[in-house]
Amino acid sequence: MKKEKVIVAMSGGVDSSVAALLLKNQGYDVVGMTLRLWTEDSENSHGSNNRCCSVEDVEDARRVCQMLDIPHYFVNFEKEFQEHVVDYFVSEYDSGRTPHPCLACNDKIKFDFLLRRALFLDADYIATGHYARLSAGDDNFHLLKGIDGSKDQSYVLYTLTQQELSRLKFPVGEYTKTDIRKFAEEAGLLVAGKPDSQEICFIPSGNYRDFVKERVKPKTGNFIDTDGNILGEHPGIQFFTVGQRRKLGINPNDGEPRYVIKINSESNEVVLGADEDLMETDFTANKLSFTSKVEVDAEMEVKARIRYKAKEEPALVILRDGYADIRFVEPQRAITPGQPVVFYQDEEMIGGGIIEDLVVNAPIDSNSETIAVF
Template sequence: MADLAPLPDAVNAAALFDLPRAPETCRIVVAMSGGVDSSVVAALAAQTGAEVIGITLQLYDYGAATGRKGACCAGDDIRDARAVADRLGIAHYVFDHESAFREDVVETFADEYLAGRTPIPCIRCNMGPKFTDLLRMARELGADCLATGHYVRRTRGADGPELHRAQDASRDQSYFLYATTAPQLDFLRFPLGGLPKTEVRRLAEEFGLKVAAKPDSQDICFVPDGDYAKIVKAMRPEGARGGAIVHAASGERLGDHAGIVHFTVGQRRGLEIGGQPEPLYVVALDAGSAEVRVGPKRMLAVGAAHLVETNRIGPLPEGVPLTAKVRSLARPVPVTLHGSPGDGAPATIRFAAPEYGVAPGQAAVIYAGERVVGGGWIDRTEPA
């Protein structure tokens, strides 16, 4: 291992990984994307004295499609991950997962948009390539744990490991990890969950990592320019099928559109409809008729969301108020839960107050305080 600066007294590297034995007898596999977060995790792992192996999954290299040569898990980021591993003196392996990622994540993303839904590929990626394939690889390498750079906390509860929101609420990524299973959580480690991002960047500088000032990824990795429709139409040309923009209440045709892939529930911009007495929003998408249905904001009010493909992490709490997030950037809101999520069983959440912009295809994640109880995909909603 390369000589690294000593950690501040407030940071105990070994404690961050909750290792089952003395660190020098353990092996830690780190998922390395080439960004600052996973690079710092690798450096912290090296500080424990355990044997550390970095793994990077090459998920795609769509340079021509996205307009840039490198992106998350491809191109320049793989080179950055390798450079960090060299700096730390740890082994580093790259595995080609492009075909699996395309089939499990990218094609599902395109199909969901064609069906008039709003997909979240980052959750699909965590459910597949990251927390299934990477865990399998780590176990095959004889690892004691797999560590990632996600901002969530793993704590030990009375019934086993629990998943909690990150200490830094502005960085919390628990919404994207609700589908983590109990066996996966038992093997996973999230060393950054109790640290603010500023501290992570400072650690990267102290460790002498070239990625210390590297910008965070802001978009879906395979859509770095934010143009989702372009990717969908490239994969599914039928996504360019035009149709009518219709008022959801009166049925009046208000205009035309160039494909429902350009719209999502709750959207206001891009409708290009003038002369209306009040602002209009997308309230529903009908893939069969290629209709975009619009209406005033009050028509977006949702009273309940029906969930499918649910997962639960640990037992349901008794007598504890529940909250739910229905978008990654939304605040958790009070809900009541009907049914028992887990193992894919359907369940329903009812909102204490009308919730707006709840889109089928997104995820609803349920919390008991800071703990992630579970969640599922939103299949359909009920008006408030």
């Protein structure tokens, strides 16, 4: 009987390496594939080797595949990554929004272009090192949180469709990070102790402001308070994000700390206020995606998460035509346009969208004054 073929997206890190190990041990025909996504050009690299898909990472992936006795391929997706991740990242900051590049990379690069490449190569599945789980129901696949709550990555997978879920494997999601490192050590994998990446992969310095500034010329504008009074001049909206306190470049006369409350791209203004001004309950989201079919005007009680490490909080979601109205039971701090909001019911991630606008003190529905807390 022919083995089912799985192509594993291998970054050279411990998670994707162990994903390949686990799948091979489960009897699959495993192929490792490393994606070339971004290489800093010599003009901007300043002699460093800080780049996405570095030579060291590619070599680590190749050597792991050699140890596992599986094929390894290196494929170029730089053009696609530039268009769908880097250009999006710069455009969002230039519009006063805060992007999530890992979400864009997962959506378009790994689970669109890579999946299509894998199917072209007659693979049955692709696999990644994401900490998430899949459960097959009678009619649908269900995407569940990873066993390790501190590493759960279901938040950045909300765009996955049923067709994509049917072709995916997340082998490390059934284990904790400690387990994964232990498996790597026991198998003698050279990446067992390799540190996790922490920064945006194409900005290893972590300085996104300089990265955006090199690509889009900033336009000066005004800082204003919540009443519209001008407080001073800012160097460009691309340098700010909702909730920011540091590096504002302004010293209030009253000595009280100021935070970015809102960024208005049309007027090129940055609204500053007190910490309590960041607390909101109501907002809208667009670019919605759900793992199963949902109806317009449907109301759902969910737990919603508005950032990667945030706690899920009870909320009511009302689906409209192309967007959703969302209300948290309790006010949440710094609900940030451009970031994902992701919906959960128990352990299942059911969908999400991109935060669009805050709706201050505006009721969602006159018949929905209270929401059950569960």
